[in-house]
Amino acid sequence: MAAAPEPVEPEERKSLKLLGFLDVENTPCARHSILYGSLGSVVAGFGHFLFTSRIRRSCDVGVGGFILVTLGCWFHCRYNYAKQRIQERIAREEIKKKILYEGTHLDPERKHNGSSSN
Amino acid sequence: MAHAAQVGLQDATSPIMEELIIFHDHALMIIFLICFLVLYALFLTLTTKLTNTNISDAQEMETIWTILPAIILVLIALPSLRILYMTDEINDPSFTIKSIGHQWYWTYEYTDYGGLIFNSYMLPPLFLEPGDLRLLDVDNRVVLPVEAPVRMMITSQDVLHSWAVPTLGLKTDAIPGRLNQTTFTATRPGVYYGQCSEICGANHSFMPIVLELIPLKIFEMGPVFAL
Numbered sequence: 001m002a003a004a005p006e007p008v009e010p011e012e013r014k015s016l017k018l019l020g021f022l023d024v025e026n027t028p029c030a031r032h033s034i035l036y037g038s039l040g041s042v043v044a045g046f047g048h049f050l051f052t053s054r055i056r057r058s059c060d061v062g063v064g065g066f067i068l069v070t071l072g073c074w075f076h077c078r079y080n081y082a083k084q085r086i087q088e089r090i091a092r093e094e095i096k097k098k099i100l101y102e103g104t105h106l107d108p109e110r111k112h113n114g115s116s117s118n
Numbered sequence: 119m120a121h122a123a124q125v126g127l128q129d130a131t132s133p134i135m136e137e138l139i140i141f142h143d144h145a146l147m148i149i150f151l152i153c154f155l156v157l158y159a160l161f162l163t164l165t166t167k168l169t170n171t172n173i174s175d176a177q178e179m180e181t182i183w184t185i186l187p188a189i190i191l192v193l194i195a196l197p198s199l200r201i202l203y204m205t206d207e208i209n210d211p212s213f214t215i216k217s218i219g220h221q222w223y224w225t226y227e228y229t230d231y232g233g234l235i236f237n238s239y240m241l242p243p244l245f246l247e248p249g250d251l252r253l254l255d256v257d258n259r260v261v262l263p264v265e266a267p268v269r270m271m272i273t274s275q276d277v278l279h280s281w282a283v284p285t286l287g288l289k290t291d292a293i294p295g296r297l298n299q300t301t302f303t304a305t306r307p308g309v310y311y312g313q314c315s316e317i318c319g320a321n322h323s324f325m326p327i328v329l330e331l332i333p334l335k336i337f338e339m340g341p342v343f344a345l
Contacts, residue, residue: 019157022150023126027143063158067151074147082140 029077033070040069119254119311120284128285131310131331132302134205135287141197148190205287211269211301215260219272219279219292219314222321226260240324253323254311259330263337264307272298277319283312283327291316304331 015023024030045062049055101107120128130136216227220237228234241255262268272281274292281300282289290300312327 019150019153021125022146026126027146030143030147033147063155067155070147070151078140078144 028081029074032077033074036073037066037070041066044069119251130287131285131304131306131308132287133305134201134302135285137201137204138287141201144197145194148194152190208269208301209267209303211267213263213266214269214271215262216271216273217260217281217292219274219276219281219318219325221276221319222314222325224281224325224327225275226258238328240326251311254313254326254328256326256328259309259328261330261332261337262304263334264304264331266334266337267301267303269299269301272300278316279318279325280315281312281327282315283310283329285310286329288312289315304329307331307333 015025017023018034022030024034041062044065045058048061049058052058098107098109102109127135127139127142130139214230216229218225218227223240224238226236226238236258238256238258238260240253241250241257243252246252246255270281270288270290272290272292273296274294276294278294279292280289281292286302286304288300288302290298292298308331310329310331312329314322314325314327316322318325
């Protein structure tokens with residue numbers, strides 16, 4: 001009978017560090033923000049160039065666009081990430097409470113049913 | 119514990135460390151963008167053909183580069199202060215341990231139940247078993263329960279030491295004649311390592327800290343008191 005395969009630990013993604021210190025692979029929201037920032041930079045810079053034909057100023061607009069879009073995406077994503085963590089924590093605690101108190105007078109479901117019938 | 123050549127933070131084992139990692143990521147992203155901007159400005163400075171040395175009265179630019187850094191600093195300071203006050207919260211610890219620094223070992227006192235006191239020396243390389251970690255493993259670990267708030271009272275018997283466990287986000291100075299307090303709640307079982315973090319003599323690098331965090335049910339059965 002073949003032995004069951006040993007469980008393999010999930011591999012940490014190979015880290016890509018921008019400027020040598022920002023780990024975009026393992027930092028939540030970093031990859032998403034940098035990618036959207038790059039897209040925003042290209043759109044803003046190229047769009048400015050199409051309208052003005054000024055190369056240097058378009059590069060400046062591109063860099064400014066990168067910074068603003070990256071920052072905007074970063075805060076938006078981190079805000080949603082924080083909300084998600086709070087919801088996960090609440091769900092985890094409720095599951096723990098449910099397992100711990102099921103069938104007793106402290107059962108959260110019993111309290112909820114009791115209050116709705118009243 | 120840290121792996122070889124690790125530069126980043128270790129995985130969090132307490133809620134405070136999770137918050138510190140989140141703050142660290144936030145600050146690092148801001149730093150990255152500032153570095154990017156500075157590198158671009160440097161590149162422009164090095165490649166420009168403009169050589170006007172009589173520029174004056176750039177009021178708008180001066181206003182922007184005064185207000186913008188102030189805003190950036192506020193964006194960093196607010197989460198930082200939030201975590202700072204969070205670390206000072208005392209959330210009714212269920213267990214108190216004293217940690218006393220010596221040259222060059224730690225003494226731990228479990229005086230809540232039974233009055234257990236023991237020393238924790240680094241395992242010399244000759245005494246290591248296969249699988250033991252060189253310069254990190256100790257003869258007697260600090261055994262603690264998971265998911266129970268623990269209070270550590272830290273002091274020193276001789277010179278300055280510092281009791282640090284990176285994965286829990288803890289570093290507290292051990293000062294002779296003073297009792298410092300830190301609290302933590304570990305969220306997952308395991309063995310966690312730290313090292314003395316205040317220069318204290320010849321063997322400062324050879325007085326590690328090892329915490330063994332076990333489920334509360336097993337802790338209550340009293341394995342730590344079987345010494």
